[in-house]
Amino acid sequence: MELYTGAVDKGLEGVVACTTAISFIVDATLCYRGYTIEDLAEHSNFEETAFLLWKDKLPTESEYNEFKSHFVKGMNLNAEQVKALQSLPFKDVHPMAWLRTAVSYMALWDSDSQSIDEEGRQRVSLRLAPKIGPLVALLERTRQGKEYVPPKENKSFAWNFLYMLKGEEPDEEMVKVFDTCLILHADHELNCSAFAARVTSSSLSDIYSAIVSAIGALKGPLHGGANEQVMRTLLKIGSVEKAEEWVKEALARKEKIMGFGHRVYKNGDPRAKILRGMSESLTKKTGQSKWYEMSAIIDKTVQKEKGLLPNVDFYSATVYYSMGIPLDLYTPIFATARVVGWLAHIQEQYSKNRIYRPRGQWIGKEGLKWVPFSERS
Ligand code: COA
DSSP states (O other): OOOOOTTTTTTTTTOOOOOOSSEEEETTEEEETTEEHHHHHHHOOHHHHHHHHHHSSOOOHHHHHHHHHHHHHTTOOOHHHHHHHHTSOOTTOOHHHHHHHHHHHHGGGOTTTTOOSHHHHHHHHHHHGGGHHHHHHHHHHHHTTOOOOOOOTTSOHHHHHHHHHHSSOOOHHHHHHHHHHHHHTSOBTBOHHHHHHHHHHTTTOOHHHHHHHHHHHHTSTTTTTHHHHHHHHHHHHOSGGGHHHHHHHHHHTTOOOTTBOOSSOSSOOHHHHHHHHHHHHHHHHTTOHHHHHHHHHHHHHHHHHHOOOBOHHHHHHHHHHHTTOOGGGHHHHHHHHHHHHHHHHHHHHHHTOOOOOOOOOOOSOOSOOOOOGGGOO
């Protein structure tokens, strides 16, 4: 077998690892199942987008109503689950670490958790995807010493997430903004976490194991963990006046500026453009335009100094901050949305599976012989 070594130690840059019909990036355009992200952000909602990603078509009205009803009902955690999850340690635990364990734990209540046949996959997906947000909300309420809030069946996923998090009915504009964030984060071709999910499912392991792998991959600051770091950076800089100087100094120290750069987009991330507008209007609405102004200066300076453009994580940070969401929940919220993309990838992987098993190029020592301690230095 001839080995391709062109991408060795380059993070598989430019390597096509599989065929996919879920989402596609061309230049600065992102499409889910053939629909542009701008179109979906303007007209769709998270439940409909999940249906689209899973079923490869927009739902009819009756399909949509049925799917939405199942999806929202699927948000509820039963009393036994709530009690068990509340007993998990959470002090000094990052919510992504808690979430990774909580998702793994949820498999123990799912009698279908080991089934990967077509019907089992559908049942597990519809049970697991709507639970990620409620798990995040439960963690937040538990660490605040507050009770679990069950979802309301006649409301949307976005509405319910904010309600379950804060315990009060959310502002409709915030719901719309949050719903759009969920759409924008729902899938992204063969990103690191989707690939991790596909690698795990390629051994014909179960869906929960694949989602736990994906959560672990998303957690890192080079992937989903960047959104939290963006807001920490803005808070550290502190004022609009210091922003430009801070960027120049950080670049001179060869530091990476979180929320900038992308492996695939070289002409800008289309999601960042939509989020920038949302950040501007939301920070204005909440009287915190300073964070948008600071972001805009950082954006301009990084482009000028380094030629890098913002990615999805840059402006989503100030959107979540304006919504009063704790910083360490930004990446779990990314997972709340991305889980539907992961599940689409897992389903696609099972449907035409061959185990992922690349090769390593040997650069180590050869021909050594074992010797006893007395002969070792
Ligand atoms: N700030 C400063 N410099 C950056 C940068 C950033 N955010 N992103 C990339 N660069 C620089 C690198 O230092 C490198 O410079 P060099 O050639 O002088 O060494 C060059 O741009 C190429 O970057 P590289 O890290 O090799 O690109 P990649 O394709 O491997 O990584 C990211 C892509 C997204 C991981 C990378 O841009 C990054 O770390 N960004 C910050 C984290 C982030 O926002 N992640 C969320 C992604 S959606």
